Amino acid sequence: MIPTEEEKQKIQEAQLGNPDVPLGSAEQFLLTLSSISELSARLQLWAFKMDYEVMEKEVAEPLQDLKEGMDQLERNKTLRYILSTLLAIGNFLNGSNAKGFELSYLEKVPEVKDTVHKQSLLHHACTIVVEKFPDSSDLYSEIGAVTRSAKVDFDQLQENLCQMERRCKASWDHLKVIAKHEMKPVLKQKMSEFLKDCAERIIILKIVHRRIINK
Missing domain, CATH: 1.20.58 (Methane Monooxygenase Hydroxylase; Chain G, domain 1)
Structure with missing residues (x-):
């Protein structure tokens, strides 16, 4: 948009060479812009x-x-129910008594399936949470900011x-x-x-x- 020095010079030369011919609107606009200091x-x-x-x-x-x-995740009781349920299932399957687990473990939850009904660990965890904690929610509707983030x-x-x-x-x-x-x-x-x-x-x-x- 800003005319270069070369463009300005060409317009001025054309104006000097043909003083009786008015500049076109585009050329006049560029010349006006070039006259503004520090444009x-x-x-x-x-x-x-x-x-x-x-x-x-x-x-x-x-x-x-x-x-x-x-803040939503920290105070959300449904998330606590889910995590505690997954920890309990993991301890049962592994015969351990761990106090927690790494977040990377959550990636495996939808992949691990039982050998009988071929249902995922996620399915079983959700079923347990719904049955054991009737005051739980769908979680998704309570963590809108997390979804946006x-x-x-x-x-x-x-x-x-x-x-x-x-x-x-x-x-x-x-x-x-x-x-x-x-x-x-x-x-x-x-x-x-x-x-x-x-x-x-x-x-x-x-x-x-x-x-x-x-x-």
């Missing part, structure tokens, strides 16, 4: 201002879901957070460059306050991200 910095600064709320939401909401999901690429979320920080820092540089040429004091103050607020919110997001991921 690239202005566009990038305003783009950040327009994009910020959406970028923040795309990072903050999944983090909130992840935190909420952890499972669809999130948290490596990409971290990259998005880093990109927000980079764009915020770059916006400060853009503001300084623009202010050297022309910018009303009131506008400069508003943009400075906006960028300061963004920087503080990004710092908070980084702290929240680190605490939740390391929880």
